[in-house]
Amino acid sequence: MAGPGSDLPDHPDWLWRNPEPKRSYDVIVIGAGGHGLATAYYLAKNHGITNVAVLERGWLAGGNMARNTTIIRSNYLWDESAGIYEHALKLWEGLEEDLDYPILFSQRGVVNLAHSLQDVRDSVRRVEANRLNGVDAEWLDPQQVKEVCPIVNVSPDVRYPVLGGTYQPRAGIAKHDYVAWGFARAADALGVDLIQHCEVTGLDIAGGRITGVQTTRGRIAAGKVAMAAAGHSSVVARMAGIDLPVQSHPLQALVSELLEPVHPTVVMSNAVHVYVSQAHKGELVMGAGIDSYNGYGQRGAFHIIERQMSAALELFPAFARAHVLRTWGGIVDVTPDASPIVGLTPVDELYVNCGWGTGGFKATPGVGWCYAHTIAHGEPHPLNAPFSLDRFTTGALVDEHGAAAVAH
Amino acid sequence: MSQEFRTTSGGRIDRDQAVRFRFGGRDYEGYAGDTLASALLANGVIQTSTSIKLGRPRGIFAAGVEEPNALVQVEEPFPEPMLTATTVELYDGLVARGLPGQGRLANEPDPARYDAMHAHCDVLVVGAGPAGLAAASVAAASGARVVLVDDQPEPGGSLLGTRETGALDWAASVAADLRANPEVRLLTRTTAFGYYDDNYVIAVERRTNHLGAAAPAHLSRERIWRIRARHVVLATGAHERSLAFDGNDLPGVMLAGAARTYVNRYGVRPGRRAVVFTTNDSAYAAAADLLDAGVEIAAIVDARPDANPQWRGVEVLAGHTIARARGEDRVAAVVLDDGREFAADLLLVSAGWNPAGALYSQVGGRLRFDADLGAFRPDGCRQAVEVAGAANGTYPVVGCLAEGTAAGQKAAEATGFTAGQVRPLPTIDERPATPPVHLWALPGDEATQFVDLQRDVTVADIRRATGAGMRSVEHVKRYTTAGTAHDQGKTSGTLTSGVVAHLLGVDVGDLGTTTFRPPYAPVSFAALAGRDRGALHDPVRVTALHSWHEAHGALFENVGQWKRPWYYPQAGEDLHAAVRRECRAVREGVGMMDASTLGKIDVQGPDAAVLLDRLYTNLISTLKVGAIRYGVMCRADGMVFDDGTVIRLASDRFLVTTTTGNAAAVLDWMEDFLQTEWPDLRVRCTSVTEQWATVALVGPRSREVLGALAPHLPVDNADFPFMTWRDTSVAGLPARVCRISFSGELAYELNVSWWDALALWEAVYAAGEPFGITTYGTETMHVLRAEKGYPIIGQDTDGTVTPQDLGMDWVVSKKKPDFVGKRSFARAENARPDRKHLVGLLPDDGATLLPEGAHLVEMETLPEPPVPMLGHVTSSYHSAALGRPFALALIRGGRDRMGERVYAPLGEALVPVTITSPVLYDPEGTRRDG
Amino acid sequence: MAEQTLLRQSPLAFAADRLAEVTRATGGAVYIAELPFLTQLNLRLDPKGPAAEAGALELGVPLPTGPGAATSGPAGSDELTVVWLGPDEWLVIGPPGTESDLAARLRSAIGDEHAAVVDVSAQRTTLELSGPRARDLLASGCALDLHPRVFGEGASAQTLLARAQVILVGRRDGAFRVLVRASFAAYLVDWLIDASVEYRVTR
């Protein structure tokens, strides 16, 4: 008898080379997270730019890419957000084939619960905006929530009862590591050098233009440099004298042991701060609220986990005797308007992609696509143009937490 | 055949107390003191389940929390998924089964209680083996407050699995001393599972589970201990490890130390005839104890070439290794590297020990590979922590005792105590150790050489990962899933690193381990949630009138943590009917509402007006004593943050009200500026939210009601004008009456002490009776204010809205040189004519109620998405007064579009609506004076 | 108006029976009762200024100068208790019904100094907690070290108890006063009663 996991697809026998860095590249991408890897892949594939290195300070995709709760959805409020996330979702829908890698993309739907009358208003607002933006979205009443996910407690005796939820059927999850490796393998095959344990320690700028990077493995020259350092974005940008409006915070997640299927979709509740899905092998994957303080330690405080568990049991009493197997933390770079920053910087040929905070996994193919375009053309792709750094000066924010804040 | 593998005597089980249980559909008996694993072994059950991926037979491999194999599902008395048989204490009525893959959650709610406790101590000792007991004993004797936690039912640690009677007696007497000391808390069945900053250690105590159905319901089943220690001693012992050889997953392959524990502690022979395979001395102790208990030892295979070839009459095959364990569904024979074969039903393995470094590493302690030890050991940590005994790589009992003593002493001294008299340590006769050798993988068929038994990961799998290009053990973990199962690689982690290093030809020390993360052992969700569930999940805040509202049938709305009456349905009424009735009563007669949840802040001091001028967009300093002004606060980004009224009580004293949700935030906001920006301002702020209860008395007949209640108060318009207040007595109660209106009607807010709230409310209700006074809730309040175009912060605003967007230019002072938010109004984005403005909307059909959240578009037919949107409906109601539904909306350039028709896409339809002023009711404001 | 019906109501009046039941159910291990209507004045002034001295003199109780302390007096009595709330903030607790008088006395003693005296008597209500398990009961929701040597008679703190902000005052014989905001009082009582289940006497 074979158990869960035995039906999971095998990884390919070959993933990537481990090359020594060359002395110079057309493009250097800093950070081999999902974003950096996808960017390198689309640079090669869409723009024919293959003399590319992705430099990674640790092991490949060992940052937030290794530690996110893998929720993919595009039901964001504002047009600008819907544009880029929906572009990403469309790419997700063909990604397995494109990368020729089983990434376990599962469109099992995502429910965002509403617990107060204001939540309901915000949810309906988001659903209506989504529809007009061509994003699939539905409003579910509590009974419909229960139909989509039978173990949600929709009774009124919950402290903050479920008043309904928004539902995006095309949303879902994918296996984070496989996604990273799929992009890595495909980029490697197109000639991109993936260089691990190579930390960028300085950015060389001459006459207002980037010329290369200093690393723990020596200087590497570059025509263009693209930052994709997520939690470390401020640290890297500082090397070019650039301050970014981001703050790095710990964000924690946890998994249970493997369980028989009980949770067929993804349920998120902002009000009580818990996000749940059941991964392919059967473990419950849950995200928590963010730790309040700045932190680069890849770990958070325990009361956040305790809070998350009480929230989980409010919504899912059936989880009472499930066990937490492992908790962990990542470093998320949060912007004042909870939207990312993707585009040019004050330094010529130095590009920035950061500020995805708690929700950038879902954007991986989309941002890789647009960022590669931005780098190749020296100007923003229309989908990331609204996410420029100078919006903070003009005030043209894309405020995703004021209205219908949903993290992840 | 009852317990045929049970020894005739010995062990720490209670042979007088038989325990009946069921496993895999069959009934068995064991003894009190057994674990499920020891009871199964006693009954000859050697295979517990099949493996997750390959479906191979699997049995009991270890004797404690490190067990990777013997997963079970408890079905009764209450379903609990995925436990290890080695950690389930046996109790009467236990029903369990082996678990190959996924655990099962219960369908019914868990009736058990769970709770948490905070504990503080000078010295926390984790682990009550010889090292931990010694440490705790010294620390306690010094007078320090000590907490000692151990995950076993009784103190003693590894000693419990030995026949070291001297040491065991010592342990028992130390434990007795500790129990008798009021400054010591000795917690058994308690696992420290998380070690966090500032010596914060989280533990879980399993309090009643081992009692089975007899567990008292009023006691918490599991308890989380949040322990804050000034100094920590980790004496968590070590886990024995195996190595990779063919068939090393067969039931009957067991860690040598575990077998020793089964014989000595549980009086169980794990087999009849054993081969022992070792790389170090420790397995000889196991062999000796098994031999004495009547287990035949077929041979000892010792990988060390210089091992003594004879031991107690047993052949020692020095310098040899195992080629494979052979058998169908359990070990039948063991084949050596030279082809020799020994029939055996048990293969005891020891490939060395891994100090239990998980907790140490969780909190940032470094682990370094010690080549002599052949394992990773503690090597420096920022916390105030000592590591002692096997956890530190020190294995002889004497060494553990000495290290524990030293650690306890150091911890006590570090926290200001002087070590005192301690119980003398036992003397133990231990042979000097011969150095071990270190092996990871033996030659053979890599596809049957298991590294992680629980995840079915073999050497072949690891070779595929390294072959694919992986160089990091973190990648190999994720590619193969090694170390990610229930046991988190307690026995397999170091082995995985060893095998990867071996395959890559690198040093295992350079390669390192994967990251240790809490929890050290799995912990239930319910334990972590504790009592913060249901009504206790988050405080329910109520006003002084809550029981009255409940008794009068109110339905409640959660507003932040508050419960506010939403509406008061009468028989047969739905929301709409009730609200229509309530609204009509207020517009035509008189209504009353509990407005106590508004935040109230007493702001006083010579510079109070200066502070308020800086924080509100409008001018507050010009307010006269006795008068009231509405004010708006913005964040520095210029977006509306809060609104409310400001009452001037004296030249240097104000009472500020805030929205219900923002009371704390506004007070924090004020204190922030006072303490950090303008410490020169002489202002004191005090929250008085609950000091006062507030009853809104609203409607054209409100003056008459107030007149009746406060006969001495002149209430006509001239004597008591709009936006003024009076201190007076109402219904004989000291009260502050404010003439404020949030509905456009003549209205008063009556403020009395929280203690007097019910008395006031009942008096108003009685006095209003002749006028048909009607209680109303938040929904009616919202309708009434919306008819007047008054925004609700948080409903009609979303953090992207300025006062100007709300059409409230009048509340933004042009005179003040600065106030918080002012500078932002000058940014490019704020000057755009097409910002979204708050406007009114009237559906052209006079009947459609627009959903709140609906969007508006310009065109009569929808194009393909993305459809350009103009804005959205923020508030929408049926209006009794207007006789039609209406809405408020934020619309791009809305104020310049008055009278224009736009469309709300609702389902398939496009509903035409006309943009109007947001003030739809009594725009001239004639009603406010009655 | 029927004046006699206009009775004051303390925030926990409705819970008195349930609290009394706790003592019975726990065999006296835990005793919880509301002390309603205590006078409470929030006092804010410069601890080093003349107002501090004048205020203390008027009260007959020294203002505690540091955290963790509560003082009582006038000498030999504990009619008034002054709790340190912050570096320039105290809570003066007195017998029911004295708030106006006490506030007036304080204000006139302080004179023209920049100080605030705010009547907050109804803002919080007070619970008296005692019995052999009182400390454990608190420890299940309070992160402070409540060991008698650390938090004994005369100790005080503002902190969190469960999810409510409270002022904790150590009293004689291991008893405590817990001051909680009126709107949170019902929650806290529910929480305490639930916590006391642990100490139920069973037969």
Place this chain on the structure above:
Amino acid sequence: MMLIPCPWCGPREEAEFHYGGQAHVSYPADPAALSDADWARYLFFRDNPKGPFAERWNHSASCRRWFNVIRDTVTNEILAVYPAGQPKPVIA
């Protein structure tokens, strides 16, 4: 759960505090005189160092005082604590 030493109340659990981000960012003396870019810096840009960071905490559950802390953002080690308004100490 860090133990944060409130300069007034002594060490208390992190849960008793509110985080206030970077310290020593003062409200501009004359906002009207700032360029849009400088005003944006005040509004949105804060240091985000990996390592020692001067930051603000408010002891919201107790004395309600704001104070400053220098904390290592990698290790959470608290290197200094000082009242609001005092200059940032030099950390070796």
